[in-house]
Amino acid sequence: MIQLKHVSKKFGRHLAVADLSLEVPSGEIYGLLGHNGAGKSTAIGMMLGQVWPTGGEVRICGFEVTSRRREALEKVGAIFESPAFYDYLSGRRNLQILSSYTASTPSARIQEVIEWVGLGARADSKVRTYSHGMRARLALAQALLPKPALLILDEPSDGLDPEGIHEMRQTILRLQREMGLTILLSSHLLTEVEQLCTRIAVLNQGRKVFEGALAETRRQEKWVRLRVGDFALAVRALREQGLIADHRDGSLVCPAPGIGADQIVNFLVRQGISLFEIAPEQETLEGFYLRLMDRQHEVA
């Protein structure tokens, strides 16, 4: 659905995006991660034909964006952080204006989308009277009007309260489930990405430093989380018996080679040490991201 091949972008002497290649398959929710200034918004700008690439090729829905803009963006909807509207006009009028740039849109379709996002009662009020959450819904409505196959979301939860963030997350899942949309999500909120995305790419200083399935970031660690009555006593006993090789953080143990969790449990029970929980430690996206960035800093 989205293909970036060796794309780069320079603003003066500053290299904002360097040799970026990405592929977003159809039907996926794809996360784009990176700190401020990592090149996410520039990359999205190039996907939408708003920023001209210095080099490389950007294809959306199979069409080169710079040369075949109309075909490439015909089935694309986009939402940006802090969505901007004509505040002095009504929500409905805003939708009429914005949809006219794609194709002539019947009033019934506009009404349908207004209802879908839950703005029915306020559609004819001026946008300046809308709350942040209502503006976010209006942004979603304008993105859905052209019946998109691809939705590009650039920090869609920016500025929303926890309820709004939850609602936005549910809406994204609903869109993918009900309409089968391909979604590219750029976000700072790692928990949001973790809950929504199936694949991610991480950008750092304009370069892609990771791309893969979310499951790859959750690779199981060799560490085991152990919750016992007396961790120090348990560790000493396990070490004397040669069942663990290491321990850390007051709750994690590293089993010795060839030792399974069942053997540790049996031993602790036999020793009369209270055991409440034993579980394999799984790395979070946040842990993965921070480790990745640390590695990048070391390389730099």
Added chain:
Amino acid sequence: MFYNHLRGELWKLFGKKRTYIGFGTFLLAQNAMLLLFHFTHWQEGMERNLAGNGYPAQDYVSALTVALIMLIPQIVMLMPLYIALVGGDLVAKEAEDGTLRMILCRPISRFQLLTAKWVAGMIFAAVLVLVLGATALGFARCWFPWKGMFVFAPGMVFNALSASEGLKLYLCSHLFLTINASVILGIAFMFSCFNMKPAAATILALSFLFVNVVMEGIPFFENYRQWLLTHYFQVWLLVYSQPTPWERLGESLCVLLAFSLTSFLIGTAAFQARDIKS
């Protein structure tokens, strides 16, 4: 499709209060001038001028004459300001507010978008000039009778016309005024297409006009007037000349239209090359 884009641009343009500031100010200025003309020595001065040239003042101090007198300072001072304000907003304000980014994620080409905006701007310029002309005449008619028209612009026009001939030329001069207004709007629009704030686009357009006016007034540039844009803006007053200077009218029209087209193309080229970022 173009009709839909244009309709959207007109909704945006005429939907905001700022667009109407110009109309309101013109109405106030017209009434103030009318009162000044009626209650000061201004009217007497004109009557002496007419009498001195052998015209009976009572036949030519009319609604048409006063409407034109009211228009001249407004056209020279107020119109460029308000037209440049709207023209400077057309693209730059949308870029500043972030709505341009919302538009440009749609499958519309930048050229199509600018064309719709430019045409909407031209419609605004025409509406402003026509409303200005109509209200000036309307207000003047409330106070003065419908008689012959006297036109006097030092160094350019001195003419006395019948009411019907005067009205015909009054309408004709508004056609040329519309062209003047659209050229001013085109200059502000051109600057607005570059990466700058709306106020900067307005100020640059006004500065360009101001430099032209100043240079035109300096005797040194007497022989270079044909290189100054404002020299061609006089065409709206020249239509009242007797005999009609067709050659000068044709030349001015061609220069103004060429200037308008050039500013649009420069603006389009600048906008096309720009990166639109938040």
